[in-house]
Amino acid sequence: MSQPISDTYAQQLQQMRADLIAQIRAQRGGKIGRAESALDPHDIQSGDWSQVDGERDLAQALDERETAALRAIDEALQRIANGTFGLCTDCGAEIPTARLHAAPTAQRCIGCQTRYERDHPGATPSL
Structure with a gap:
């Protein structure tokens, strides 16, 4: 693949990565991590543990999906770097x-x- 074409894909992948990271931060309310977001005191005070568990399961599934997407982007960028993209x-x-x-x-x-x-x-x- 020619260098200008690889550069175009690299830019697209970098933008996808930046957008995904911004989305993750917005969903978590900033730069807090998974552990901090799981300990939301509002969830604990609500008393509906089944709802809390369901919301946490959904959040974990989304986190796993976002992590997989970031990994796929990083692997594609690595393939560009080593010439196998x-x-x-x-x-x-x-x-x-x-x-x-x-x-x-x-x-x-x-x-x-x-x-x-x-x-x-x-x-x-x-x-």
């Missing part, structure tokens, strides 16, 4: 540009991604 991590074929535009964190071509999802049913699908 745009190549399928399974078969080495070029990933179509349209796929990379839609999902710049894509690691696999469509065929390999389909096989991966079939072989790993619990895995999070990738575009």
Whole structure:
């Protein structure tokens, strides 16, 4: 992949990363961590422990999803840095540009991604 094209994807990925971090901070009310947000005194005082547990489970699931998204962005940036961005991590074929535009964190071509999802049913699908 040419340097100008790689630079374009790098900029897009950096923006995605910055937007995701800003979203995480806004949801948590600043730069507080998972432990601090889990100890919200309002939740404890409400008395409805099932609701509190449900909200915490949802928050944890969102946190795991956001962490996975950040990891995927960082891995894509690493592939740009080492010159393998745009190549399928399974078969080495070029990933179509349209796929990379839609999902710049894509690691696999469509065929390999389909096989991966079939072989790993619990895995999070990738575009």
